[in-house]
Amino acid sequence: MKVIQKPTNxxxxxxxxxxxxxxxxxxxxxxxxxxxxxxxxxxETPAMENLSVLTGKYGDEGDQLLFKIINSGDYLSKVNGDPxxxxxxxxLPQISEKGLRYDLTVPFxxxxxxxxxxxxxxxxxSQIQPVWRADRPQKGxxxxxxxxxxxxxxxxxxxxxxxxxxxxxxxxxxLNLRTNLIINSRKILAGIVDKLGAxxxxxxxxxxxxxxxxxxxxxxxxxxxxxxxxxNQIEALQKLFNFEGSNAxxxxxxxxxxxxxxxxxxxxxxxxxxxxxxxxxxxxxANLIFDFKLARGLSYYTGLIYEGKxxxxxxxxIAGGGRYDNLTAAFGLPNMxxxxxxxxxxxxxxxxRELNLFxxxxxxxxxxxxxxxxxxxxxxxxxxxxxxxxxNIPSEVYPDIVKIKKPFEFADKKGIPxxxxxxxxxxxxxxxxxxxxxxxxxxxxxxxxxxxxxxxI
Amino acid sequence: MKVIQKPTNxxxxxxxxxxxxxxxxxxxxxxxxxxxxxxxxxxETPAMENLSVLTGKYGDEGDQLLFKIINSGDYLSKVNGDPxxxxxxxxLPQISEKGLRYDLTVPFxxxxxxxxxxxxxxxxxSQIQPVWRADRPQKGxxxxxxxxxxxxxxxxxxxxxxxxxxxxxxxxxxLNLRTNLIINSRKILAGIVDKLGAxxxxxxxxxxxxxxxxxxxxxxxxxxxxxxxxxNQIEALQKLFNFEGSNAxxxxxxxxxxxxxxxxxxxxxxxxxxxxxxxxxxxxxANLIFDFKLARGLSYYTGLIYEGKxxxxxxxxIAGGGRYDNLTAAFGLPNMxxxxxxxxxxxxxxxxRELNLFxxxxxxxxxxxxxxxxxxxxxxxxxxxxxxxxxNIPSEVYPDIVKIKKPFEFADKKGIPxxxxxxxxxxxxxxxxxxxxxxxxxxxxxxxxxxxxxxxI
Numbered sequence: 001m002k003v004i005q006k007p008t009n010x011x012x013x014x015x016x017x018x019x020x021x022x023x024x025x026x027x028x029x030x031x032x033x034x035x036x037x038x039x040x041x042x043x044e045t046p047a048m049e050n051l052s053v054l055t056g057k058y059g060d061e062g063d064q065l066l067f068k069i070i071n072s073g074d075y076l077s078k079v080n081g082d083p084x085x086x087x088x089x090x091x092l093p094q095i096s097e098k099g100l101r102y103d104l105t106v107p108f109x110x111x112x113x114x115x116x117x118x119x120x121x122x123x124x125x126s127q128i129q130p131v132w133r134a135d136r137p138q139k140g141x142x143x144x145x146x147x148x149x150x151x152x153x154x155x156x157x158x159x160x161x162x163x164x165x166x167x168x169x170x171x172x173x174x175l176n177l178r179t180n181l182i183i184n185s186r187k188i189l190a191g192i193v194d195k196l197g198a199x200x201x202x203x204x205x206x207x208x209x210x211x212x213x214x215x216x217x218x219x220x221x222x223x224x225x226x227x228x229x230x231x232n233q234i235e236a237l238q239k240l241f242n243f244e245g246s247n248a249x250x251x252x253x254x255x256x257x258x259x260x261x262x263x264x265x266x267x268x269x270x271x272x273x274x275x276x277x278x279x280x281x282x283x284x285x286a287n288l289i290f291d292f293k294l295a296r297g298l299s300y301y302t303g304l305i306y307e308g309k310x311x312x313x314x315x316x317x318i319a320g321g322g323r324y325d326n327l328t329a330a331f332g333l334p335n336m337x338x339x340x341x342x343x344x345x346x347x348x349x350x351x352x353r354e355l356n357l358f359x360x361x362x363x364x365x366x367x368x369x370x371x372x373x374x375x376x377x378x379x380x381x382x383x384x385x386x387x388x389x390x391x392n393i394p395s396e397v398y399p400d401i402v403k404i405k406k407p408f409e410f411a412d413k414k415g416i417p418x419x420x421x422x423x424x425x426x427x428x429x430x431x432x433x434x435x436x437x438x439x440x441x442x443x444x445x446x447x448x449x450x451x452x453x454x455x456x457i
Numbered sequence: 458m459k460v461i462q463k464p465t466n467x468x469x470x471x472x473x474x475x476x477x478x479x480x481x482x483x484x485x486x487x488x489x490x491x492x493x494x495x496x497x498x499x500x501e502t503p504a505m506e507n508l509s510v511l512t513g514k515y516g517d518e519g520d521q522l523l524f525k526i527i528n529s530g531d532y533l534s535k536v537n538g539d540p541x542x543x544x545x546x547x548x549l550p551q552i553s554e555k556g557l558r559y560d561l562t563v564p565f566x567x568x569x570x571x572x573x574x575x576x577x578x579x580x581x582x583s584q585i586q587p588v589w590r591a592d593r594p595q596k597g598x599x600x601x602x603x604x605x606x607x608x609x610x611x612x613x614x615x616x617x618x619x620x621x622x623x624x625x626x627x628x629x630x631x632l633n634l635r636t637n638l639i640i641n642s643r644k645i646l647a648g649i650v651d652k653l654g655a656x657x658x659x660x661x662x663x664x665x666x667x668x669x670x671x672x673x674x675x676x677x678x679x680x681x682x683x684x685x686x687x688x689n690q691i692e693a694l695q696k697l698f699n700f701e702g703s704n705a706x707x708x709x710x711x712x713x714x715x716x717x718x719x720x721x722x723x724x725x726x727x728x729x730x731x732x733x734x735x736x737x738x739x740x741x742x743a744n745l746i747f748d749f750k751l752a753r754g755l756s757y758y759t760g761l762i763y764e765g766k767x768x769x770x771x772x773x774x775i776a777g778g779g780r781y782d783n784l785t786a787a788f789g790l791p792n793m794x795x796x797x798x799x800x801x802x803x804x805x806x807x808x809x810r811e812l813n814l815f816x817x818x819x820x821x822x823x824x825x826x827x828x829x830x831x832x833x834x835x836x837x838x839x840x841x842x843x844x845x846x847x848x849n850i851p852s853e854v855y856p857d858i859v860k861i862k863k864p865f866e867f868a869d870k871k872g873i874p875x876x877x878x879x880x881x882x883x884x885x886x887x888x889x890x891x892x893x894x895x896x897x898x899x900x901x902x903x904x905x906x907x908x909x910x911x912x913x914i
Binding site: 006007008009010013014015017018021025034035036037038039040041042043044045046047048049050064065067068069070072073074075077079082083084088091095096100110111114118120121124125130144155157159160162163166170276277280281331332363365366378379382383386389390392393394395396397400410413414416 | 497529557
């Protein structure tokens with residue numbers, strides 16, 4: 001006897017059924033439409049990359065979270081040494097050459113380096129594909145999830161930042177989400193540690209500051225202390241970070257604070273330009289907030305950084321990005337400055353669900369289901385259904401000759417709004433009895449009337 | 458010094474740049490549109506499945522072609538025994554629990570078994586996702602490729618076959634490809650071996666016959682002989698297979714040939730019904746050809762089978778499928794008959810390219826590029842560009858203040874059809890000088906005139 005499996009999904013992964021797909025397609029389509037409106041050209045890269053492309057790009061933790069694929073065939077045949085003595089880590093490169101993509105940015109950098117001669121720079125590229133991370137699964141965190149990225153590479157003009165901000169605003173405007181886009185510059189953060197006399201501690205500073213939202217100031221202060229910041233530096237920082245005010249107030253404060261600090265002033269001047277030019281976008285519901293406490297986790301950012309949040313459901317960020325100066329250098333293409341934004345589709349959907357912004361999603365594709373009582377009715381149903389499809393009206397034919405109750409139950413369960421019944425009289429008259437599943441209304445229509453009626457709905 | 462990598466794709470995988478993406482999106486969109494018109498509901502399943510779901514479903518060869526993922530963390534810690542002594546094959550299940558999806562059908566069967574209580578049967582599901590196979594890469598064969606599947610599961614009515622045939626015809630009609638859809642029934646093949654007195658040799662028979670196109674009759678005859686077919690049986694088969702004629706002629710021939718063979722007659726009656734009902738579809742350019750030599754490779758087919766070919770570029774099949782009676786049984790859900798069709802997107806694109814059916818694909822999303830000479834022009838460019846986007850006209854802003862030659866070269870290389878120049882006079886008049894990149898024509902337009910002009914194009 002065959003063993004019957006109780007089937008399950010691999011841990012941390014999900015199926016998307018028709019209902020979930022309808023919701024997701026909707027959000028993806030909106031994002032895609034705006035990517036196109038802003039002139040972004042879409043690319044796709046393979047799920048599998050050589051580990052030489054992926055490894056060393058995401059830090060030690062990232063390397064461990066890469067899913068690695070075992071070499072095909074007799075993968076042990078080329079192993080040098082005793083596997084158990086080598087241990088998992090040392091054996092790995094001997095039995096695995098490929099991994100699953102961890103984000104879209106590194107594959108994009110590889111793509112740009114490989115295709116540098118064919119690309120018109122500045123290159124606006126968009127990419128919407130799943131990525132995989134061997135993270136411990138938990139609520140809202142999956143091992144497979146989509147990223148939606150837009151990047152402009154090959155130009156260091158701030159106009160690109162302004163364009164991405166407008167893109168952010170256009171997308172969330174369309175999704176009816178009120179948002180705040182928090183902006184800062186890595187140069188401002190560097191200027192701050194400079195002025196505190198802690199230039200060398202920049203990396204530790206950025207990592208700690210990035211946790212402010214999660215662990216709060218007191219814990220951050222302890223961490224800063226243990227990373228070498230002096231009590232007076234921490235105190236000065238606290239004073240600075242406690243400041244509240246408008247964008248203009250903050251700029252004023254920092255102008256004074258930085259005095260002749262070149263890096264800080266450069267960052268500040270970038271923020272001023274971006275704010276000035278972004279005012280021209282004319283999008284509502286998307287506030288642009290300068291917050292010099294914003295740090296962003298990724299180490300490769302070198303200039304402006306930003307992070308979007310929902311005003312109404314403010315947990316976590318729903319988009320983020322920034323400028324990077326050297327992403328393609330690891331692939332032999334230096335001096336290629338770029339700036340990107342990534343939309344967190346999974347969290348955007350969570351937020352929209354929380355706000356009940358998916359009320360009217362039509363799950364079923366079919367507008368009408370045809371049913372019948374005999375072979376003649378069946379033939380007519382098939383014929384009419386194909387006529388409707390040619391007129392772009394999604395329809396389907398119930399496949400079996402059964403008691404009339406069944407197709408109606410089916411239409412009800414699937415959410416098909418109309419059922420067309422083809423009985424003896426209808427065959428004779430070449431008509432269909434159409435029942436509106438919402439209100440129970442029934443009308444007898446000729447085929448051309450039916451098409452007209454369904455088109456009009 | 459950091460080692461600079463010469464980046465490459467993983468063997469057998471491809472990037473899709475903007476041009477390729479434009480072509481592919483076009484074909485995908487057409488297929489998707491028809492899937493929806495026929496009431497198919499789309500689902501997505503994860504790239505990774507538990508190996509218990511995948512293994513044993515594709516034959517021994519298939520199992521070897523699965524990409525397997527190494528367990529995360531210290532994957533050797535749970536190994537029982539000496540890895541080298543165990544060997545690659547026995548070690549595998551101890552260090553790998555997950556694999557990449559090999560097709561869309563097995564994950565679909567798992568999905569149906571897991572969601573049986575929520576699904577309205579018959580369930581029309583579509584699925585368009587990549588699959589991965591550790592095949593030796595060669596021309597036209599990749600390790601990552603998309604499948605586009607439509608299945609109707611939970612009904613054994615032939616109406617479903619007829620619907621899938623109409624779907625096939627509708628899709629290739631839209632793609633402007635002239636096609637032949639070859640149909641047969643596994644029951645007819647079984648009837649034939651029955652009548653030859655070789656009932657037990659059915660599996661070997663189907664496997665050999667499936668190679669007819671590739672290796673020709675003589676080689677097939679040798680194979681049949683070595684599989685236990687007697688010379689007189691092979692001769693009778695050759696005579697049968699040499700028959701040429703219309704669908705009606707072939708039905709007539711087999712009616713006589715089968716006489717009282719129940720299975721053969723059942724298959725024949727299915728073919729007759731499907732031909733009769735399909736005549737009602739009213740699609741041109743898609744011939745329906747009954748060919749009782751068609752076998753199809755996959756072992757799980759139990760009823761009608763079909764395979765689509767281009768009339769003009771007849772190498773290989775561009776779509777195929779058939780009825781299966783027991784796909785979900787392995788996951789604890791028996792008696793769930795279904796029928797499916799899979800569109801070979803990669804080969805469809807190859808054929809369309811061969812026939813030069815992608816002449817007018819617009820690669821760039823942007824309709825107009827804005828350029829300028831100073832900061833005031835830059836600000837106006839950003840403002841106008843966002844106004845155009847709101848009117849659904851894709852546009853972009855050249856990010857740098859450079860010599861005018863550069864943005865024009867850029868537009869030319871990227872294929873952007875218009876360039877809008879904003880100089881001193883234009884800022885003063887709030888106008889744009891628009892140059893048509895195709896014919897060099899230039900016109901000065903106000904912002905509202907520009908929007909009108911671009912909308913009209």
